[in-house]
Amino acid sequence: MAATLNHICQSSSSVRVLALNGEVLDAHKSRSTSVAGNVHYSLSVGWGARRLHVNRKALSGKKFGPAPAADIRATSGAEVIQQNVPATCDLKSFQEAVEKLEVDLVTEADLKENGFRSSRRTKICCTIGPACCSFEQLEALANGGMNIARLNMCHGTKEWHKNVIKNIRHLNATKGYCVALMMDTEGSEIHMGDLGGTASAKAEDGEEWTFTVRQFDGPLPPCTIQVNYEGFAEDVKAGDELVVDGGLVRFDVLETIGPDVRCKCSDPGLLLPRANLTFWRDGELVQERSAVLPTLSSKDWLDIDFGISEGVDFIAVSYVKSPEVVKHLKSYISSRCPEGSIGVFAKIEAIDSLNCLESIIRVSDGAMVARGDLGAQIPLELVPSVQQKIIDLCRFLNKPVMVASQLLESMIEYPIPTRAEVADVAEAVRQRADVLMLSGESAMGLFPEKSIEVLRNVSLRIEHSCREDKSRKYKPLPELYTALSERISEQICNAAAEMANNLRADAIFVYTRQGYMASLLSRNRPDCPIFAFTETRDVRHRLNMQWGLLPFRLDFSEDIESNLRRTFALLKARGMMKAGDLVIAVSDNLLPTQQANMLQSIQVRRIP
Template sequence: MAASASPAAAAPPPPFARALSSSTSRLFALPLPLHPTRHKSPRIAIRAPIATRSSLISDPAAAAAAAAAAAELGFDAVSEAELREKGFMGMRKTKLVCTLGPACGSAEALERLARGGMGVARLNMCHGSRDWHRGAIRALKRLNREKGFCVSVMMDTEGSQLLMADHGGVSSLKIEDGSEWLFTTEKFEGSRPFTIQVNFEGFSEGIVVGDELVIDGGMVTFEVVEKVGNDLRCKCTDSGLLLPRAKLSFWRDGVLVERNFGLPTLSTKDWADIEFGISEGVDFIAVSLVKDVDDIKHLKNYLARRSLDSIKVIAKIESLDSLKNLKEIVGASDGVMVARGDLGVQVPLEQIPAIQREITLLCRQLNKPVIVASQLLESMVEYPTPTRAEVADVSEAVRQYADALMLSAESAVGAFAEKSLSVLRMACGRMELWNREENQQKLLSQHQLAVSLPDRISEQICISAVEMANNLGVDAIFVYTKHGHMASLLSSNRPNPPIFAFTDNANARKSMNLYWGVIPIQLPLLDDMEENIKQTFNLMKSRNTVKPGDLVLVVSDSDLHGPFPAPSVFQSVQVRTIP
């Protein structure tokens, strides 16, 4: 009777109002006070630094015990702690990538990032020496062994591009409006007043007085006022902060000055860096300045000839050429990075959001992990709190179901590396909750990729498994896989419950660190699927990560039966209750 007395009450609220009413306490519980006036815009306040959060294992003895237990199961200590604290549905699905640098180079800082949710550590070969990167890689591998982490390593090639030098060891330069600077190719040690070294002899070819020099996509802008031989004297027209090894581009009358120096995508230095990465056991190689599919095929064929297929190749989309050949590049790669900073140099800024959405959707359709990168929390390089616009940007990437989000300068050289990661983690969790409560997964379209019958069966089984998992409200999906293929197919359908991917392949475990919603766990697998199920149930029960009565959807992969299974051996789907 009460409902019929009020027509307004009988009418269903609009979707957004319904989201507010049903999720307000969870989505908007964090207070949003205005920041002191040193900022131009309000920023989100963070209640506690990352090290004080209960999801972390801060006690050394407890951490050692957790690491030993996790090692037995092959379950990384951070995911296990998150599962214990938040339960299955509270586990974060979006993966977090952190760029390493001086701000987080120590073993202690790396451990704090790993405990804070870093699943992939990126090494930018534009910066630092190989000795520095070698030390970082070995420190990470040691942390993985001793602390029970599972952090993968991604090496990012420099590419053939115009770059500034490292300012003679200075971490950054503050450029003021009206100041004049000489950009030169002359080699010298240390630093000189108002002088910046450039890495390529012919950088000034075709440039005229009046052209605009843009640094790092607009961080600082100059006007060319004089050509001095092969050098350029430039006047700052838009002040800002210059970071070491920043990228240069020239504009004329609002149009990018395109010059083809005939440089290969992978330079001689890049190939030397790749050899270094191979020798140190990196898990991913991100290729900068990809122009077409041949750039990706060249590196993948090289790795295949050396039986290094376990190293996955990530294509960085950061140029007009890469956009023109987008589908072919995505199809040939093992994953994609949307490098919005460099992309914004060649594409009008207002087009970047739509391009990001298009790339993210295409990657999901082609079953390739996608990383959204560049300037996610850029203000946190200097300030302890982000702008609300930055948090909204992060949330939009999560809403688009990007597999991973990446911190660049925020973690590499920022004053608040760990706090940046904490903000990123919290923003992801909030938006994932909204996606789940609004059932956004229902809106995702499905696209058939496979041609052969076995591959088509795999696709359809995973599509059906995800629909079944969502409709039944299972607590988790367990998938048993040797190479991670079934886990990736399940991930691309973005199920509500987390995906626990059991594998006996260490390389597959590391590669799955980029798959949305997948928690890779390494342990010995048998040909007998029933024994695998019993083994994992018992091990996880012994760690109190599952309990009797939990509902689990189990998916098996035919690749467990060897590289060439019999035609009659296909995948299976079961719904099990933990005994």
């Protein structure tokens, strides 16, 4: 049915929108006068956060017809969903523009193509660097399934990162992706300088190199490496072993002369800019200095302020050694942005963090197994069991967990991974990590898109085999909560997941304001995907970090029954579900009134 969408009538005191076959829709109106003295009217109609806006320069005293498309846009909160909405359109497209269920392009395509039973459950994070920072390159990664973009503040300038953030925002707003942003702090561990601008340097066996804390105005002298840390030359002793990037290159310390440390290469290899440095004495990691280094340096705090002002979704803290720093950052964030919507992730990579893993994870919003530095601080052969331990602990404590570093390292240079890398990725998927992370593969590699494709394919394959493997099923999770209200939510979600598995349901639906019930469902790693409906863009982005959740944005209405009916209709209309599909639905207490008098329930429904 064609209808005139809006027709602005203006009298001296009022402005109205005539919409849909002449029926007047209630319109908010505001009037403003520009510097040039022109009167502007803006109107918006819609429900909740979703609105259509009409902006027109008014011609005083005159009546005028339908606003041109250029003056009409549809928004959701601060996000513009559609520019140039035609003034004359049919009822259906008006409703779609205003009431559209927001789901990202990739999820939608995945659901339609593969059917949702086999949509990907493990999430993918890509470190953004020079190899993937243009709008087109970022779009290709988003299209390949990037759920989270990571900005590593070790590298690049604020302007560079700002531009990446702008590109991702633009991608989300104009192309319908839902890529979340994670900032990763530099931390104050000891690392090399940037090699005077060259991409890498080769250290040969037996060659003598000087590590120094001196500054140079011009180019670096040959075989010289700057070290970021003032106290370095005082701490190192002749006879120590200097280890670059956890063993990529090794040096024996010959002598220290003032700010210089003279070394001989004992294990040759490639030196990369800003590579991490550790030093070892009598087979033990020397920790004197790193123990007094603050986890968050003054530069990190400036970066954090930058992240807060840019509105990133997550901040990952490097070299966390105790729960205190995470608590401190979380309270800083909630004082700076009271809506408190930035998740703080603890990177587990410092040896000290291993003594207090549980208390660190409890206070964090999630954790990262940062195997790069972890492998430089503990023997490499211990890394796999620590990974398993962190993943299990996070699952128990209901915190999302990322597995990072060297997943597909060889793909920095080659278009296919090694068999061992595929096995490593498969292991992380089998351990049911929430997120797999690419580092150099996407940031500076030759094959960022191929790398993401490998993660996607391995995830799909292994997730499928986990579902088939009956012996893995129904292992009960240990009980997490003690307070009654939390125990109720936990039990509801555990039971809903178990019912969904037993009934072979097609999907679990959860209506969630903060993502709490959604996370408890994800924790169960059920066989079917979890459609998580939430009201705000921020929560929708945060849900991206969790296993098996397909985040949708939707304005909730007053009662759960009407939410269910609306979502069924919208998903059906969009071809994402079909009549007869079996759904298990749960929800948070959506309304304040419900908290007092309604207990939560599990519904079993067929799509009508």
